[in-house]
Amino acid sequence: MLIDVDTPLATRPVQEQHYRGRDIPTPPWTIEITPHRGIFQVPIAEMWRYRDLVYLFVRRDFVAFYKQTILGPLWFLLQPVMTTLMFTLVFGNIAGLSTNGSPKILFYLAGVTCWGYFSECLNKTATIFVDNSTLFGKVYFPRMISPLAIVISNLLRFSIQLGMFLATLAYFVWMGAVHLNSTALLLPVIVFLMASISLGIGLIFSALTTKYRDLRFLLQFGVQLYMYVTPVIYPVSTIPQEYAWLIQLNPLTPLIEAFRHGFLGTGDFSIAGLSYSAGFAVFIVTIGVLIFNRIEATFMDTV
Amino acid sequence: MNAIEIENVSKMYRLGQVGAGALHDDLTRAWAKLRGKEDPFLKVGRINNREQAGQTYVWALKDLNLEVKEGEILGLIGRNGAGKSTLLKLLSRVTTPTTGTIRARGRIASLLEVGTGFHPELTGRENIYLNGAILGMTRREIHRRIEEIVEFSGCAAYIDTPVKRFSSGMLVRLGFAVAAHLECEILIVDEVLAVGDIEFQKKCIGKMENMATSGRTVLVVSHQLATIDHLCSQVAILAHGQIAYRGSARDGISHYLSNVRSQQYEWNAPKNSKAKDIFSVRKMWVSSDGRTPLTQPHPVNKPLQVIIEGDILALDTKLAIGIAIYNQTGQTLFRSFHSDSNSSIQLHRGSNRLTCTIPEYLLNEGVYTMELISEIHQIRWIYAPEKTEASIHFEIMGGLGTAPHWAKSRPGEIAPVLSFTNTYLDPTDNESVAASHLVAHQTCRQTHE
Numbered sequence: 043m044l045i046d047v048d049t050p051l052a053t054r055p056v057q058e059q060h061y062r063g064r065d066i067p068t069p070p071w072t073i074e075i076t077p078h079r080g081i082f083q084v085p086i087a088e089m090w091r092y093r094d095l096v097y098l099f100v101r102r103d104f105v106a107f108y109k110q111t112i113l114g115p116l117w118f119l120l121q122p123v124m125t126t127l128m129f130t131l132v133f134g135n136i137a138g139l140s141t142n143g144s145p146k147i148l149f150y151l152a153g154v155t156c157w158g159y160f161s162e163c164l165n166k167t168a169t170i171f172v173d174n175s176t177l178f179g180k181v182y183f184p185r186m187i188s189p190l191a192i193v194i195s196n197l198l199r200f201s202i203q204l205g206m207f208l209a210t211l212a213y214f215v216w217m218g219a220v221h222l223n224s225t226a227l228l229l230p231v232i233v234f235l236m237a238s239i240s241l242g243i244g245l246i247f248s249a250l251t252t253k254y255r256d257l258r259f260l261l262q263f264g265v266q267l268y269m270y271v272t273p274v275i276y277p278v279s280t281i282p283q284e285y286a287w288l289i290q291l292n293p294l295t296p297l298i299e300a301f302r303h304g305f306l307g308t309g310d311f312s313i314a315g316l317s318y319s320a321g322f323a324v325f326i327v328t329i330g331v332l333i334f335n336r337i338e339a340t341f342m343d344t345v
Numbered sequence: 346m347n348a349i350e351i352e353n354v355s356k357m358y359r360l361g362q363v364g365a366g367a368l369h370d371d372l373t374r375a376w377a378k379l380r381g382k383e384d385p386f387l388k389v390g391r392i393n394n395r396e397q398a399g400q401t402y403v404w405a406l407k408d409l410n411l412e413v414k415e416g417e418i419l420g421l422i423g424r425n426g427a428g429k430s431t432l433l434k435l436l437s438r439v440t441t442p443t444t445g446t447i448r449a450r451g452r453i454a455s456l457l458e459v460g461t462g463f464h465p466e467l468t469g470r471e472n473i474y475l476n477g478a479i480l481g482m483t484r485r486e487i488h489r490r491i492e493e494i495v496e497f498s499g500c501a502a503y504i505d506t507p508v509k510r511f512s513s514g515m516l517v518r519l520g521f522a523v524a525a526h527l528e529c530e531i532l533i534v535d536e537v538l539a540v541g542d543i544e545f546q547k548k549c550i551g552k553m554e555n556m557a558t559s560g561r562t563v564l565v566v567s568h569q570l571a572t573i574d575h576l577c578s579q580v581a582i583l584a585h586g587q588i589a590y591r592g593s594a595r596d597g598i599s600h601y602l603s604n605v606r607s608q609q610y611e612w613n614a615p616k617n618s619k620a621k622d623i624f625s626v627r628k629m630w631v632s633s634d635g636r637t638p639l640t641q642p643h644p645v646n647k648p649l650q651v652i653i654e655g656d657i658l659a660l661d662t663k664l665a666i667g668i669a670i671y672n673q674t675g676q677t678l679f680r681s682f683h684s685d686s687n688s689s690i691q692l693h694r695g696s697n698r699l700t701c702t703i704p705e706y707l708l709n710e711g712v713y714t715m716e717l718i719s720e721i722h723q724i725r726w727i728y729a730p731e732k733t734e735a736s737i738h739f740e741i742m743g744g745l746g747t748a749p750h751w752a753k754s755r756p757g758e759i760a761p762v763l764s765f766t767n768t769y770l771d772p773t774d775n776e777s778v779a780a781s782h783l784v785a786h787q788t789c790r791q792t793h794e
Contacts, residue, residue, distance in 0.1 A: 071450055072449065073438075073447075073451075074448050074449075075436075075438060075441060076442070077444055077445070094478050094482075098474055098478045102467060102475055177461060177479070179457075180457045180458045181458075181461045181480060182438035339441045340440055342434070342439050342440040343440055
């Protein structure tokens with residue numbers, strides 16, 4: 043079928059490389075593939091080389107999300123708006139939960155925006171091997187690129203939602219209903235910590251779900267339940283004393299409380315709480331990266 | 346100088362499904378590790394042979410050693426399941442070996458599939474960037490070569506259209522175009538040439554030759570022996586997860602073919618094989634005299650007989666028994682069932698021997714694979730094509746045509762001797778010209794119908 047090309051290559055001599063004379067020593071191996079990689083051998087340098095891929099993945103996720111939709115990126119806003127309205131109706135007006143005196147809409151919008159970012163990152167990173175098995179099975183690149191891209195593309199989404207939150211906030215500030223304070227300046231830290239914690243937990247789950255899919259289902263409703271032990275729909279101050287420890291143990295609590303403290307002026311904010319979250323983030327990311335790094339080498343055989 | 350060195354590489358896979366059994370094995374393994382003992386499952390694996398059933402663990406590759414010189418185009422051939430793809434996966438770092446080491450000099454670009462990671466909603470241009478980055482290029486590198494890539498793909502007119510509107514051929518072109526412009530020292534290609542039209546295939550081959558002559562090392566896996574023969578200077582044959590042969594392409598291919606050939610002119614059902622319901626084949630062979638199996642290639646000009654012996658356990662009017670014939674590259678030439686003709690033969694409950702005759706002047710010279718296939722017509726397969734284990738390999742050689750000048754094999758899967766007629770058109774005789782026109786006209790109409 044593929045004949046007819048003039049000279050078969052097989053008969054041509056392999057060209058000698060003029061720059062590789064006999065006196066030049068053989069260059070060293072550049073790639074070595076062995077059964078086990080050291081547990082702390084995280085390919086940082088390699089990931090840096092692939093930084094453009096992160097950008098392109100983020101772009102792909104963002105562009106592909108609203109292609110062939112009429113509302114386009116507006117869809118990023120619709121979900122938090124509807125959720126906030128529903129929460130305001132159900133938890134605020136029907137159940138009558140306290141919002142610490144903040145405007146209800148704003149209170150729930152703050153919680154929903156933060157929680158949305160966390161849960162989306164977590165859910166997407168946790169299934170990374172399963173979702174990308176066809177891609178991962180055909181070509182090598184540092185796998186860590188994919189979860190990073192997810193965290194970053196969700197960050198874009200989050201900033202759009204944050205923009206909406208800030209616009210709503212501006213209205214209430216103008217009305218004189220809420221007062222900002224300097225904790226708001228910690229926003230980048232808060233977001234970074236939320237991203238880290240979701241990444242860390244997501245990485246651990248992603249590694250475990252490659253072989254046993256059971257965990258995927260566990261995670262799905264686990265995340266839903268997790269929202270209720272995080273002060274999304276209620277402020278920490280209304281928690282009865284005997285359960286407070288449970289809520290305080292949750293590393294997300296200080297983050298969401300700090301967020302509300304900064305923008306709504308209510309809520310418990312302490313440096314100690316934030317440090318606890320930061321410590322937890324470092325811990326969980328380290329564990330996550332190590333496990334992920336170990337699994338990525340052979341996940342293709344089990345996924 | 347060696348570009349790649351593969352040393353004692355083995356790869357074990359677990360067969361079957363992941364379930365509670367896998368969890369049990371994992372726990373056993375973890376327990377062994379905890380006590381500082383060796384992985385107990387590394388011992389139980391058997392050598393890679395897809396025809397034997399039974400064990401859960403299998404060595405897809407076992408103590409494989411291979412060296413590839415710089416600037417060499419090495420073809421990897423072997424039967425399905427011999428370990429070719431596993432080896433490529435290891436080389437492209439999609440997975441890691443169970444034991445052993447692979448070393449390489451330079452960047453490895455692997456093309457186990459073209460167009461990996463294409464997103465249907467993105468345009469051709471956007472996908473070039475995405476795909477290039479996945480394959481390890483930076484945006485700047487792609488940017489520098491984008492015009493070249495677009496031109497090579499021949500999809501310039503569609504380049505700003507979402508690729509979901511592309512035909513599959515165009516997708517392949519685009520994918521290969523990106524891959525062809527990778528900057529790498531070692532290129533690994535798996536079967537990608539099997540797609541695309543002839544013109545593009547030639548372009549790909551030309552590109553790969555260029556790569557090799559510019560000092561790059563190329564590894565090709567293909568079932569198309571013609572491609573391998575043309576492109577590669579060296580081949581390695583894989584069998585049961587090991588290198589069975591390593592040498593020049595010509596010798597390697599004939600070695601491979603002779604191995605396939607000598608193996609199977611007849612097929613016998615394994616002793617302990619489970620009987621099928623309705624129809625169960627015991628034995629099948631090809632023969633030139635209707636009795637004894639062939640021992641050597643069969644000529645084109647003699648009919649070839651296929652004999653199938655089996656038990657019919659229940660009579661079913663819809664039962665059809667037949668054969669499927671494949672060429673060397675695995676393409677189906679035809680399928681034929683005993684019930685195809687009107688004057689269908691009678692099947693009997695119990696032991697039956699069917700003889701099927703493949704007429705002379707049908708198959709061209711070459712190596713063919715024949716499978717026994719059987720179905721309950723329009724309901725289900727009993728022996729499904731490409732899944733049935735009853736298969737035979739045979740070769741057709743010599744006896745081309747009836748006239749002496751047809752001495753060399755021509756391209757094509759079949760080599761029929763067709764009859765030609767001729768009418769002499771006498772310019773002086775008007776009647777005969779008119780008559781011949783009429784004849785020609787009618788023939789045309791017949792062929793159209």
